[in-house]
Amino acid sequence: xxxxxxxxxxxxIASEPMAITIDEIQTKYSHDQQTVVSxxxxxxxxTVNGTQTFDGGGRPFDSDID
Amino acid sequence: xxLLFTGSLDGTSDRLIQxxxxxxxxxxxxxxxxxxxxxTPDYWEISNPxxxxxxxxxxxxxxxxxxxxxxxxxxxxxxxxxxxxxxRELYHWCRIRGLVKGNPPDFHNHMxxxxxxxxxxxxxxxxxxxxxxxxxxxxxxxGKEVVAKSLTSGLTTTNKxxxxxxxxxxxxxxxxxxxxxxxxxxxxxxxxxxCDDKQFAFSRSRANLKGLDWRKEQDFEMTVQEWxxxxxxxEQTSAIANFAKDLxxxxxxLDLMTNKDxxxxxxxxANGQWVFLDYTGEIGLVKTVANYLLPTL
Numbered sequence: 040x041x042x043x044x045x046x047x048x049x050x051x052i053a054s055e056p057m058a059i060t061i062d063e064i065q066t067k068y069s070h071d072q073q074t075v076v077s078x079x080x081x082x083x084x085x086t087v088n089g090t091q092t093f094d095g096g097g098r099p100f101d102s103d104i105d
Numbered sequence: 106x107x108l109l110f111t112g113s114l115d116g117t118s119d120r121l122i123q124x125x126x127x128x129x130x131x132x133x134x135x136x137x138x139x140x141x142x143x144x145t146p147d148y149w150e151i152s153n154p155x156x157x158x159x160x161x162x163x164x165x166x167x168x169x170x171x172x173x174x175x176x177x178x179x180x181x182x183x184x185x186x187x188x189x190x191x192x193r194e195l196y197h198w199c200r201i202r203g204l205v206k207g208n209p210p211d212f213h214n215h216m217x218x219x220x221x222x223x224x225x226x227x228x229x230x231x232x233x234x235x236x237x238x239x240x241x242x243x244x245x246x247x248g249k250e251v252v253a254k255s256l257t258s259g260l261t262t263t264n265k266x267x268x269x270x271x272x273x274x275x276x277x278x279x280x281x282x283x284x285x286x287x288x289x290x291x292x293x294x295x296x297x298x299x300c301d302d303k304q305f306a307f308s309r310s311r312a313n314l315k316g317l318d319w320r321k322e323q324d325f326e327m328t329v330q331e332w333x334x335x336x337x338x339x340e341q342t343s344a345i346a347n348f349a350k351d352l353x354x355x356x357x358x359l360d361l362m363t364n365k366d367x368x369x370x371x372x373x374x375a376n377g378q379w380v381f382l383d384y385t386g387e388i389g390l391v392k393t394v395a396n397y398l399l400p401t402l
Contacts, residue, residue, distance in 0.1 A: 068113040070139070071155035073122045073131040075114060 106130055106159050107399045108151075108167040110196055112175030117380045121170075124395040130159035132195075135175035137188050149195065167199035168206045168398050171376070206398050207356040212375035216352070218256060218284070221373050224351050228344040229361070229370035232287040239279045246274055250288035252317060253277070269317040288317075289369050291362035296332070297345055298358050298379045298390070301397045304345055305390065307332040307382050332382050341368055348373075356397075 069076045106128055111118040113133040122129055132140065132151060141152045152158035172192060177185045199205050222231050233249065235242050236256070251274055255267040277283055291311060298305040309332050337345070348370075349355065358377035362369045383390040 068133070068136065069155075070153040070157070073127075073129070073153075073157070074119040 106163050106165055108132060108159055108164050108195075108199060109170060110134065110168070110172040110192060111170045112172060114175060115171055117378070118170055120380060120391045121395055121398070124391050125399055127157060128399055130157060130164075132172075132192075133175070134172040134188065134192055135177060137177070137192070142191070144191065144195065149198065161198070164199065164204060166206050166399055167196060167204050169196055169210050169376075170207070173210065208354060208375035210376060216375075218372055221352065222370070225348055225370040225373070227351070228348045230364060230367050231370050232289050234286045235283070237283045237285065240274070240277060240283065243274045243277070243283075243285065246285060246287065250290075251285050252288045254284050254286060256282075256284045271317060286371075289362045289364065289371070291364065291369070293363055295361040295363060295368065296358055296382070297337070297361065298377075298382060299345075299349055299354065299356055300379075300390075300393050301355050302346075303393065304337060304342060305382065305388065305393075306335055306337045306341075308335050309333070334382075334388060344368070 067076055068074070107125060107130070109118060109121065109129050109131045111131060111133060112135045113131075114135075118131060122131060130151065130153075139154055141150075143150045148161050150158060150160035173189060177188060180188075196205070196209070200209065219234065219236060222234055225231055233246060235246060237243055251272055252269050253267065253272045254269050258266070260266055271288060272285070274285070293311055294309045296307050296309075298307070345359065348359070349357075352373065354373075354375065356375075358374045358379060360371045360374065360377075362371060379390060379394070382388075
């Protein structure tokens with residue numbers, strides 16, 4: 040019998056975190072602008088789609104495949 | 106003013122804020138400690154560290170967008186549950202007064218996949234579908250190609266997801282709860298985004314799909330357009346409108362497939378993602394949604 044574990048796909052929802060990690064792009068949420076702002080020149084890539092992102096410590100930051 | 110219940114890293118919320126500006130107050134669950142909140146039986150007020158505020162007199166609409174998808178980092182479970190309770194209570198304060206737009210975050214706790222399929226059968230073809238304990242009823246899928254799906258879209262403790270997976274029913278373990286469906290062979294995935302009385306239909310070719318589930322093969326870099334808008338027939342538009350009316354929704358995303366000239370209904374996502382359908386903004390979905398959430402006077 041094939042167990043549930045064997046049927047679960049080996050890939051995570053996103054095969055890897057979004058292209059740039061939080062620490063690398065040095066983002067900060069701005070309560071004044073009410074959006075995330077980048078503190079350096081690197082553009083900010085945010086979750087707009089079904090994906091899972093991770094914080095700098097590798098912990099899941101959100102979970103949404105819908 | 107719109108009260109937006111969300112998380113600070115949500116890109117969809119960023120886009121809505123870019124459109125709505127300070128006509129929206131963004132209440133981020135994962136940053137809840139940074140806000141000042143006063144909430145009494147008669148009154149509430151929230152302010153953020155920059156001095157923006159909203160209260161029970163100034164709120165005119167409310168929208169829950171993936172607030173609990175973000176985590177309260179490094180907080181013990183009791184604190185997490187207390188914070189969640191407060192967010193839900195504030196949301197329901199707005200709901201009781203008829204201010205909420207979209208669907209509540211727990212919509213599918215009260216109207217899940219099977220009940221929605223039952224309703225959808227009035228308007229669309231639906232695949233043969235089974236939820237089973239101990240594989241009861243699986244004989245009804247005999248002779249069909251079958252896929253297993255997740256009911257919850259949840260993750261395992263090892264952060265794995267069950268995407269649509271073709272299975273042989275005789276190999277399934279009876280001790281697990283199974284959500285099984287007749288496999289639909291289709292040239293394209295169809296998704297229809299509902300926003301107020303508008304329907305935005307998109308098609309994604311399955312020609313280059315390696316597996317069965319497009320969610321597993323998304324281009325997160327958004328370098329290649331995957332979804333293409335198309336016009337529904339009047340009959341399809343009417344079917345979708347009547348389905349939405351029966352379900353009492355004006356927001357969400359229907360997932361379908363095509364079977365020759367027919368739409369085959371797969372599921373309805375009450376709080377499904379939608380920005381990916383118009384990442385470049387050409388169609389104007391963000392503007393449409395912004396106007397739905399907070400109509401321009």
